Amino acid sequence: MADRNPGCDLDLxxxxxxxxxxxxxKRRAETLGTKRTVKKQWQAAWLLRAVTCIDLTTLSGDDTNANVQRLCHKAAHPVRDDIIEALGMGDAGITCGAVCVYPxxxxxxxxxLKKIGADIPVAAVATGFPSGQYHLRTRLEEIKLTVAxxxxxxxxxxxxxxALTGNWQGLYExxxxxxxxCGNAHxxxxxxxxxxxxxxxVYKASLVAMMAGADFIKTSTGKEGVNATIPIGIVMCRAIREYHERTGYKVGFKPAGGIRTAKDxxxxxxxxxxxxxxxxLHNHMFRIGASGLLADIERQLFHYVYGRYAAVSELPMA
Incomplete structure (x- = not known):
């Protein structure tokens, strides 16, 4: 894995x-999904790569230990064994990139995850998610408790x-x-x-976050009216690219919110x-925050292997 981004001084x-x-x-966004396509075995390979980049997520008020356990099992075995074997990937150790939950x-x-022997990171939303409208002291304490x-x-x-008032110094601090x-946690x-x-x-906030030492920048909580869109993704990726060109450090990218289909x-x-x-193009640098995406990817892989779409009862919970 590349060295973590240490951040740098704020360059206003x-x-x-x-x-x-x-x-x-906007022109770039309109052509991105039309000029480039992947088909057949190449599409299956790309979809398996997408699976390994998913932060399999549950962020509901009625989350319980039971449904989090199910989520962990699914993250460890995201695609049916027979599909994985048919794709010749039985020894590849395909898992999701992380499990994402409330603190x-x-x-x-x-x-x-320890009980089932799965070496998958646990990600937690913290700092007063999703609004962030809490005292800084309690937000920092929440981070420390969650890391512990x-x-x-x-x-x-x-x-x-x-960000809206241009207080970049305050945001940076x-x-x-x-x-x-966060300590050793990313x-x-x-x-x-x-x-x-x-x-x-969006571009300015991306730069400030990276200057402050963010390991990833992420589009959304998934709770806003507008979440991960391709134009926003282009802007954030270009901020990451410029930061890398200037500092030599790579920062990861995570779109989240509204990404539901294999095509997406x-x-x-x-x-x-x-x-x-x-x-x-791997889960150390790219993640997709999603809850329903995996189900559609597994459905498409089933179709590739068996030539038909699976009934709901044929695919386990995603």
Whole structure:
């Protein structure tokens, strides 16, 4: 794995000089899923890669230890064994990239994964998810408690007011404190792009998060009106690329919210390959936050192997 992004000093000149050519971004987004396609065995291979990049997620108010246990089992065995064997991938150890839950469910997820012998990270949404409208002190304490419970990754939410008012210094300092509170756990900064007001703010917030030491930048909580869209993905990936070109450090990318079909996943993989390159096409650098996506991918892989679509009863819970 590449070295973690250590962050750098806040460069307000760099941040304030950001300009977005929105028509150009939209044109790029419109052609991304039409000019590049993958078919047959290549599509099956790409879909298996997508499976390994999924943060299999449950973020419901009625989550219980039982459904988190089921989620962990599914993350460890995301695709039916007969399908995996038919694809010649029986020895590949295909699992999801992580299990993503609320802080209160971390302990149960860690215990379940240990019990079944699955080496899968546990990610937790923290810092007053999804609004972030809490005192900084309690947000930092939540991070520390969640890491102590065994979380390997913390998906934090940024302070949207600071981004909307251009208080980049304040946002940078908060994120630095969150990165420190994470310790060895990786910090994934959720920008809540649907609430940032403009693509320019999305790019600026991406830069500030990376300067503060974020290991990943993530589009959304999944609770906003606008979540992961391809134009937003292009803007965030180009911020990651520019940051890498200037500092030499690679930062991961996680779209989340509204990614539900195998076709959606393929478009996101194409975006990553074309905007960032093959070095980002694995789960150390790219994740998809999703709850229902895996079910459709498994359905498409079933069709590839058996030539028909599975009945609901033929595929286990995803």
């Amino acid at each position: 000149g760099w941040v304030n000089n950001v300009r977005i050519n929105l028509p150009s971004v 209160g469910r971390v302990n149960g997820a860690v215990k379940t 419970d065994g979380a390997n990754e913390i998906d934090i939410v940024i302070n949207r007011e600071m 908060e994120l630095k404190a969150m990165r420190e509170a 910090l994934k900064a959720i920008l809540a792009v649907g609430e940032l007001g403009s693509m320019t703010n 996943a393929l478009v996101w993989l194409i975006l990553i390959k074309e905007e960032l390159g093959d070095e980002w």
